[in-house]
Amino acid sequence: MTVPAFAAPKYYAAPKYYQVKEDLRRLALVAGPGAPLPTERSLAARYATSRTTVRQAISELVAEGILNRTQGKGTFVAPPHPAYIRQLTSFTEDAEAQHLKSASNILGTEPVLADEQLAARLRVPLETKLTRIERVRFINGEPLAHEAAYLPGLLPDLQQHLTEKGSLYAVLSTRYGIEITEAEDSVMTTIAGPLEARLLAIEMGAPLLLIQRRGLNASGVPVEWTRSVFRGDRFQFFARTRH
Incomplete structure (x- = not known):
């Protein structure tokens, strides 16, 4: 069975609007850029909830850039808009360079099977065995980031070495x-x-910086894909390029 890439723990109950929001996010991914969103009335009926709940879910997706609102026309799936920056340092190395004390809380390591998204990102066949490592990263004792890394193959004793x-x-x-x-x-x-x-000790709706990294070996083969979210009130992204 393919394990979802970013599934929240089953024991953690999300608010109703957030469940609607995440389902709309999945629908937007399938529908593709420019696809129209159903009306708030029809969505409220579909999810058996109020239009206020639907409106909150849509507003957050608009704030994240997943959806676009056009006055008088409706709400549509937004076009992709990431900026790509290349660099080669780890969280630990970045902290050391700034004379900061870094630490990690390893939430767990586990074998998973590549779903369609992970297979595409790591350029491996569907249901390839991967190792997933999930951590909360700290700077000077304060939680700064939550990350999940996916590595092709099974890596024994990874948690112990980390x-x-x-x-x-x-x-x-x-x-x-x-x-x-x-x-x-x-x-x-x-x-x-x-x-x-919960993991970063912030309020729901607080701004985050989402960084998705693909690491390649000398042959250009992907050997890592990591999704990290950093606290917007504690993190500034900096990149340097040279000719």
């Missing part, structure tokens, strides 16, 4: 012979849902 060393890139290099020589980052804004709010 606990000892801290840096995923260092562990991949020294323990598994996996060298990441190039990274592609897509950067966009989003807002905190119930899971991020």
Whole structure:
């Protein structure tokens, strides 16, 4: 069975508007850019909820850039808009460079099967075995980011090595012979849902920076895909390019 890439724990109950929002997000992904959204009235009937609840869900998706509202015409799926920035440093290395103390709370490692999105991002066949590692990252004792990394294959004792060393890139290099020589980052804004709010000690709806990274080896083969959300009130993204 394919495990959903970003499924929240089943024990964590999300508010009704958030459930509607995430379902609309999935519908927008399937429908594609420019597709019209049904009216608030029809959506309220579909989800057996109020138009106020539907309106809140839509408003947050508009704020995230997933949907566009056009006065007098309706609401539509927005076109893609990420900016791509290439750099090759880890969270741990970035913290050390700024003389900050970094730490991680490893929420777990587990084997998963690649769904369609992960298969495309890692360029592997559907249902390929992957290793998933989920962590909350801290700077000076304060939660800053929540991330989930996906690595092709099964990596035994990964959690133990990460606990000892801290840096995923260092562990991949020294323990598994996996060298990441190039990274592609897509950067966009989003807002905190119930899971991020709990893990990062912030309010739902707080601004977040979403960074999706694909790490490549020297042959250009993807060996890592990571989804990270950073607190907007504590994080500034900086990139340097050289000729």
